[in-house]
Amino acid sequence: DGGITQSPKYLFRKEGQNVTLSCEQNLNHDAMYWYRQDPGQGLRLIYYSQIVNDFQKGDIAEGYSVSREKKESFPLTVTSAQKNPTAFYLCASSPSGAPTEAFFGQGTRLTVV
C-alpha cells in the first residue's frame, strides 16, 4: 500500500543533542513538507521541498535542517539550536507543487528532557 511512513512514533532525547526524524513516502510525490504541532495551535510549516535536491524554509525553520537527496525521503534534523523542540512533528506529501491532495504521516512525538 502506498503511503507516508514516519519513524519513530515516540522519541526522547537529552537537551543539547541533535535528533533526526525520518519521513519516507512511496507515493511518487514530488513535494514533501514538515510541520510542527503544539497544543492549541494549528500546524506550522518548518520546511518544504518541491523537488529532489531543493528545499525552502517555512515559517519556523530556525533550529531545524532538512535534506532531499532522494524523492522518497525527506528527513528532518532537530538541532540543539532549536529552543523548544518538544512537539509533535508531521510529515506530508503531495503530487506536485500545489497540494490539491495532501497525504500525512502518523507523526513523531519528540520529547526533549
Add this chain to the structure above:
Amino acid sequence: KNEVEQSPQNLTAQEGEFITINCSYSVGISALHWLQQHPGGGIVSLFMLSSGKKKHGRLIATINIQEKHSSLHITASHPRDSAVYICAVIISGSRLTFGEGTQLTVNP
C-alpha cells in the same frame, strides 16, 4: 489574527446528533482541505474543495468562496467520529495554512 479561524474549538455531542464545524478564512484561496486527526496523531484528508459541496458517507463539506466560509457536517454522529477536525487552505503556491482545529467528542 489567524488567517484561518475555526469554530467551535471544542464540541461535545450525543450519538446520533447532527454536527456542524465551521471554518472562515480572510484571504483568497485556491482550495480548502478538511482533515481528521485521531488521538494517535495521524492525519487523514477527508475532503478537498474549491467550490460547492462534497459528500462521503455521513460527512458533507460545503464551501462558499464569496463569503470565505466552509462547513463540515456529520450526520448521525457516532463515538468513532470523535477526533480533531482541521481546516486548511491553500493561499498561494504550494503551502497549506491550517486552522487550530475543532475537538469533537461524541458520547454514546
